[in-house]
Amino acid sequence: xxxxxxxxxxxxxxxxxxxxxxxxxxxxxxxxxxxxxxxxxxxxxxxxxxxxxxxxxxxxxxxxxxxxxxxxxxxxxxxxxxxxxxxxxxxxxxxxxxxxxxxxxxxxxxxxxxxxxxxxxxxxxxxxxxxxxxxxxxxxxxxxxxxxxxxxxxxxxxxxxxxxxxxxxxxxxxxxxxxxxxxxxxxxxxxxxxxxxxxxxxxxxxxxxxxxxxxxxxxxxxxxxxxxxxxxxx
Numbered sequence: 001x002x003x004x005x006x007x008x009x010x011x012x013x014x015x016x017x018x019x020x021x022x023x024x025x026x027x028x029x030x031x032x033x034x035x036x037x038x039x040x041x042x043x044x045x046x047x048x049x050x051x052x053x054x055x056x057x058x059x060x061x062x063x064x065x066x067x068x069x070x071x072x073x074x075x076x077x078x079x080x081x082x083x084x085x086x087x088x089x090x091x092x093x094x095x096x097x098x099x100x101x102x103x104x105x106x107x108x109x110x111x112x113x114x115x116x117x118x119x120x121x122x123x124x125x126x127x128x129x130x131x132x133x134x135x136x137x138x139x140x141x142x143x144x145x146x147x148x149x150x151x152x153x154x155x156x157x158x159x160x161x162x163x164x165x166x167x168x169x170x171x172x173x174x175x176x177x178x179x180x181x182x183x184x185x186x187x188x189x190x191x192x193x194x195x196x197x198x199x200x201x202x203x204x205x206x207x208x209x210x211x212x213x214x215x216x217x218x219x220x221x222x223x224x225x226x227x228x229x230x231x232x233x234x
Contacts, residue, residue: 020225023232026214027186031178033219039070040178040216042185046171046196047211049204056203059165062142063195067184068159070177075156076100078116078124078138083149087115090153098123104130111136113156115144135162161192169210171196178216189214194233 021029034040050057076094077087084095094100094111097120104127114131116124116138124131124138131137138144142162146152163173175188193212200208212224 015220015222018223020223020228022228023189023212023224024182024186026212026222026224027182027189030214030216030219030222031182031185033222034178034216036216036218038217040218041070041174042176042178042180042214042216044171044173044175044189044192045213045215045221046173046193046209048165048169048171048196049206049208049210050165050169050201052165052167052169054203057201059171059196059199059201060141060163061195061199062144062160062162063192064155065159065161065175065188066191067176067180067188069161069174070159070180073113073157073159074111075113075115075153076111077149077153078114078120079149080117080120083117083147086150087153090150091157092153101127109134113144113160114138115146115149115152115156117147117149118145121145163192163196175214190229190232193229197230197233 015029015033030042048059050059052058074093075091077084077092078097078100079087079095080097087095101123114136121138128137140146143152143155161173163171165171173192175192176185180188193209197209209226209229212226212229213221214224215221
């Protein structure tokens with residue numbers, strides 16, 4: 001069993017492990033647990049009342065966080081001709097087609113998001129075994145396979161996050177940096193939760209939003225009350 005550091009244990013003393021806090025209070029408490037010398041990332045773990053083994057209960061989507069993620073996102077766009085220029089003008093860090101595919105096959109992976117025009121997917125599909133396990137494969141369901149490549153690049157650079165429910169029925173997603181403060185993190189978390197609620201599968205029965213846990217990179221989890229979230233978004 002791994003041992004927890006003194007800073008973690010001190011931070012955990014302020015958190016009631018079984019209590020479900022109002023969302024804003026939970027954000028404030030999470031920020032009070034920061035102890036690291038670097039700007040910690042704040043993450044959300046959201047347990048849903050779905051069974052991902054059933055295709056009709058797979059929750060997957062994306063959302064542009066209103067305050068971004070607080071980090072530089074390196075965007076690669078697979079496009080040709082005018083669409084390549086559109087991607088560059090929108091701020092893409094890397095653009096190209098077959099040349100980039102060969103470079104990635106050779107082991108190059110210095111990018112965070114991948115966008116592709118539909119006509120490029122026949123070639124990009126060959127990278128499935130490389131990009132897929134890293135969560136980088138373009139997918140039309142989250143808007144990363146599109147002819148509107150300029151807008152897709154701008155959204156990625158602005159802090160668009162993609163999420164997908166895991167086998168245990170949990171969605172994990174970063175929601176910003178501790179330096180954002182309460183208000184900006186609160187807005188980001190609400191935007192994420194609102195999108196997830198809108199994606200509720202018709203076949204999901206019972207309670208959909210079952211639990212919400214927030215944490216910083218080095219801190220303990222703080223539970224937020226799903227009922228409070230539903231009331232806020234109502």
